[in-house]
Amino acid sequence: MYAIETKSLTKSFGDLVAVNDVSFSVEKGEIFGFLGPNGAGKSTTMMIFTTLLKPTSGKALIAGFDVMKDAKHVRENIGFVQQETTVDEYLTGRENLLLQAKLNHIPKNEINQRIDEVLELIELSDKQHQAVVTYSGGMRKRLDIAGGLLHHPKVLFLDEPTVGLDIQTRRKIWQYIKKIHIEFDMTIFLTTHYMEEADNLCDRIGIIDGGKIQVIDSPQNMKNALGNEIISLVVNNNNNHDLFLAELKKIEFIKKINEEDLKLILFTSNGTEVIPKIFQISSDLGIKITTISLTQPTLDDVFISYTGHEIRDDKSKFNRKIEHAKMKRLRA
């Protein structure tokens, strides 16, 4: 049995398809990351998994329970930490956890011990009796995460766990997530639009864009699939561009070519041998190379290679539609 399993999961709002025929599964004990830009369908998928939205068609099983037919059992087996911090500011840290414990039906005689346990894990024991309004952003997030795992859920959902936090706090949160994963042996499903986060935390990553999963693999395999080096070059304006591209594609080490106008990104292995060949071809065709560089691929490059655009590129037509649909629902 998988921790998460979906079959042709689809969710549409009117004629807008937010999640489009998504099928994948997550193994027990895995940290699985959904990576994609805003509006890619990450949050919608997570809302379906956490029983907040009903799918239009298809199926999703969480810890073996169907989100449509058996929502109550799903809710008993999940922890959900939302993107925005949801702790009650005027309650103390401990009171917040007490509320969470009661919401999740933790037996009365275990509540105190569980709270002590997670407070220690997230290192907030000394601040537990202060009102949350005095906490920093990172502390609130930690408290929120603690609330999500208080009842030892089988699957913990983290929606953009470090969005809006500074880089040190972000790293700290990553440490806690890893600690939780080891200590409780939970399956963790997270969404993120930070490459570094996905690279750092996840056993496997699903890249989602336009409501569709483009690829699922481990971060390492993804980077390897692109070859181990990237050559970026810019050429001058010329008439032989198409011919130049065709010639480049013939070089055996080049695995993939992305082009943005006159800038070419070549995913390759053996870059040091490839560069002289590129110069050879360009001089044969009378093309001038203005700049050229050789780098190691990052997950950013993987993302671009699968989606054709950068992750921070929020201005696609698809996003505008999503925002429009959201506004329409708000106005009703």
Added chain:
Amino acid sequence: MNSIMYDTYTIFWRELKRYKKSRSGVLIRLIQPAIWIIVVGNIFSETQPLIQSVGFEGEYIEFMAPGVIILTAIFTSIFGGVNTLWDRRYGFMNKALTSPISRSAIALGKMSAISLIAALQASLIIGIALAIGVTFPNPLMIIPIMGIVILFSLGFSGISVTLAATAKSQETFWGMINLLGMPLFMLSPALFPLELLPNWLAVIAKLNPVTYTVLLVRELMTGVSEGGIPILISIAVIFAFVLTMVAITSYVFTREVNKPF
């Protein structure tokens, strides 16, 4: 069933914790009813002959004090549901919805907390009334009066929670509340005797649960029965109102929160 009680209590506990931490609000919310009882009570003191004409022997202020107690209950409870909107906006609602507690328990927990808060506010107004010279022939009556205020507020908070669950914005919510609150108060014998209303208004007033609550509280407070409505009928109407509101609120709330916000 057991778990719905436990869940209701969890939400109730949370709402009261939040209320306790916002102490300044307690006093601010008392200002309006205090103005009503002190200012309006004195402005209209010359209307005593009107009240006497329907068999009420005391001062006008004693006549309208029960009306202001109910006014406090109406406005505290009808505003009380607004944090449902905040909860949906700031994620607490989603947190509760993804936990195993039932949707009805969220609504019921909110309603019972609001009704207790309304009763607390009303008891402070009773204190003010006593301080400015309103007397109780039988001080023990304060116990059943508080019971009625709690029940009535439970029903009224249902209106508020239902509207808040249905409204998608603060503006819609406040618009609806203003549309409902004042007319329900005015179309009751809170300020003037039922007998003095023109017929068509009296008919409308008799469809208003506020009317029965005011009459009942007035009778318990002053001993004067008014409007020819027996106590048992008033109690029955209040119970029916509360049960209806509990049912409507559970149903509408469950339906609305299952839609995306």
